[in-house]
Amino acid sequence: MKEKLKEIQEKARKQIEEATGADSLNDIRVGFLGKKGELTAILKSMKDVAPEDRPAFGQMVNDVRSQIEQQLMQAKAAVEAKELESRLSFEKIDVTLPAKKNNIGHRHPNTIALEEVEKIFIGMGYEVVSGPEVEKDYYNFEALNIPADHPAKDEQDTFYITKDILLRTQTSGVQVRVMESKKPPIRMIAPGRVFRSDEVDATHSPSFHQIEGMIIDKGVTLADLKGTLAEFARRMFGEDTKVKFRPHHFPFTEPSAEMDVSCFKCKGKGCRFCKGEGWIEILGCGMVHPKVLKMSGIDPDVYSGFAFGIGLERIALLKYEIDDMRLLYENDVRFLSQF
């Protein structure tokens, strides 16, 4: 009987080894372990074994059984792995064939630049606000310390609707509206469309966009303005961006400055892009004029603040190296789809 068992074990091992697929393995299982299988038959002949040998024999049969089962399992796993492998290799595709795109639309470069600016200032606690594009003369000029007859008010530059209502020439008026309606501390930026009477050409458009920014609080200084805008420049144009502040004049800020950033193409060495200067003019800024604070109902002896204005198109043109402003308003998809 023992020999017989050994024989079965050997035979099963051999058959399993030679088996070619899941089906033949199943046949082998049935052939040995099934109801009519060889091993089952041996178990059935247990009655011929001496009673005292039965436990040991039973143990032996079970060992063989589990051995066969084990071998079957391993063989099955091997077969499955092989089948998977052949399926996977059969399913191989040419990954360089064209993609199936969803044709997602493209955001306008102005908006991309604007969202970047917004993100930076929101992170610094600035609220994004808006104001009317058709605006009162008061908010666009007078409350910004630009009285009647100031050259900046020259009809040449401003589109008028009536004597007192115009298309805003700057987003600065939103400063005044916010100061009138809110108590300090104020931190705001106001992006929006502005209008000037300039003929359309490669660098001019009668309608463009600005982002006005302002902070009003106790003890705000020119050093704070420099620190804030230098931080903005680094986040907007890269960590190694340097800034330079030059004195300038705006009627609604005093002291005033223009900020240049080191050219982000040549890193300040001087190139065609920055006209050899190494610096690019980015924005105008200054400490909010005490007269403007007073007119807007804020006590300049208690509060101070700074304000700045950024030309959105200027940023977009520089950042994306667009050489003609007209492209921004033509809406040719071959242009838009590059963003």
Place this chain on the structure above:
Amino acid sequence: MKTSGKWIKALVPGLDVTPKEYMDAMTLSGSKVEFFEEQDADLDKIVIGKIEKIEPHPDADKLVVCQVNVGDETIQIVTGAENVFEGAVVPVVRDGGRVAGGHDGSRTPGGIKIKKGKLRGVESFGMMCSIEELGSTRDMYPLAPENGIYIFPEDAPIGENAVSYLGLDDVVTEYEITSNRVDCYSVLGIAREAAATFRLPFNPPEVPVTGNDENASDYISVSIENDKLCKRYIGRVVKNIKIEPSPEWMQRRLASFGIRPINNIVDITNYVMIEYGQPMHAFDLDTIEDRKIIVKNAAAGDKFVTLDGQEHELDDTMLMICDGKKPVALAGIMGGENSMITDNVTTMLFEAACFDGANVRRSAKKLGMRTESSGIFEKGLDPNNAMDAINRACALVEEIGAGEVVGGCVDIYPHVNEPVVLPFEPEKYNALLGTDISEEEMLSYFERLEFKYDKDARTLTIPTFRQDILSYADLAEEVARFFGYDKIGTTLPSGAATAGGRTFEMEICSMARDVSEYCGFSQAYCYSFESPKVFDKLLIPAEDKLRNAIVISNPLGEDFSVMRTISLNGILSSLSTNIHRRNKNVRLYELGNVYIAKSLPLTELPDERMTLTLGMYGEGDFFDMKGVVEEFLGKAGISGKLKYDPDEDYPFLHPGRKAKISYEGDCIGFLGEIHPLVAKNYDVSERIYVAVIDIPNVCKHATFDIKYEGITNFPAATRDISMVVPKNVLAGQIEEVFENKGGAYLESYELFDIYEGAQVLSGYKSMAYSLVFRAKDKNLEEADITSAMERILKALGDIGINLRA
């Protein structure tokens, strides 16, 4: 504003910096240098030489061979110039030197190198130069001959540098002067800034009061009728005038400005205008009738001929200088032909006045004649400057012997401009700047700027030429400028924290951008103003309120003259552009305002309504567009049933493919196919689908509040119904029945088949919906569904719908 480097150095004697150092320092102290031009950059090895001998060229009729003494040697030069003669003193470029360009006035960047060589077999060791080859013009050097070598005076030093002798060894600097710094539109103003910037002494010219023992008031009387527009009028008289060219040094300084020297009197007025920033005018006193000057407004309709020979029609806002009988000058703009200086003048009246800047600007603009003088006046001058300027002019007249100055002056100055006195508040300046600059340091800046400090009163008296200094903030800026903006620290504001963020409408717009782009639309930017013809292109009827557009009173042209009341034109024009450029399957969206006037003409600000406009051609139809709209509104939290009304009138849309979109009674917008006639007006034949969404009304219903509803495990029951529907019944009507009659258990419904054709009775269509019923809290019983279905079928029957047999 331009300055000559040599002139600035004459006023700031210690100034010894390179042009680049000068540019950087001046820019950082607030006088932004746009660029500088080294006039001799392309000139090299050019000396003064004397032609000793001229012989004919053996092989060329048009050439001559000159022996030229250039100081250290005599060199042979072959030339084709016709104006050379033995003894002529001329500029000579030696072998290896450079000239700026050709004798035709053309410039060569980097200059042209001159080398010795042979001309028709005869050796030549250099070149004699014309003024054009030296990089200048006959305008600037009136003595230079036309087409020929420049000839120096006989006493010019042989062998010396010709470029320096001509005054071309100068650097001309161009500044951007801000409108508040009127004083810097003068050489003295810039020099004062340069002295303060480099901490050097400033030496302005001494202005002696000159004149004989007669009195100008015996020659002329002046009265001002409009002292708002003329703040001061000073007249001085010069007699026995001798018109001749002005001296070389004056010509050179004028030339550095690009001003052409004319004669001594004209040059003096120009010179003082540049030096002091005070325009002046000279009248031939013999043409001034009644020896009287009256400053008054013109009479409307008057005609006046200016000294350039042009006739102008005047209006009564224009200020005129008149004599006893007639106008003789357009105040601050240009003198009259009737009183101008001619070569025969013997006695003249010098005018230095201060006119109202805004009035000069408006008049000059109306007359279309912006002159050097009006350009300066319109900035608004300091009347106190006029006296120094006119005395300087008279001193120059004496200095160069142009005439005899009559003593005294006539000075009409009704309201004297007094200097501003401000408290000295160093701690306030430091607080505003975030600095810790000492009092002494600040006072040293102010001293250089000629602000007078009163130690006892602790006040600063601001000179009247600094009209921009009116408050502590202005003084703080002066401190910052001379301390150095670059030396001020960089800190971040330390105040109370604020929460940043965007408004709800901005968030909705952001969502509109996201959804539009996911759906394949790219963002367009369109103009807010357009042509009134747009209304015709869109077939909008004459009486439609969309035509009540806000009109710009001074537009760039008709195409930009009205504020849009409907956003379609921008997107249609852009789509048309794309079609004509053969771009396929284009989808664009725009977010921008339309401007709805509350009344016209405008008395209050209009309603600015942010509008989402979607437009597309190529792949996709009405229902794709409808899908985009619903995706957006769904994302914006508008989850209820939208109503699509096909009967609303939109003349620019296809009458059978249009719908007004509303939600809970508010109009959200519309969508549809562009009417073929409108498409034709945009020069296209493609089918264009558009949707226009009113963002404020979306915001009214939009919400970002989301409440989770439990996912029920109770099973759903589905009932499909197949219907025969009269053709004119809309899907919307059927769905309204489902909504109204479906009861609480109707979870959803979906159209899965629609068919019109052979198998359906004519006048009818076949439609099939799948209805899903489910209860959240129980297993539905058959009765629940049956009763709902009965209600639905009955209501469908009422609008003529039967189940399909």
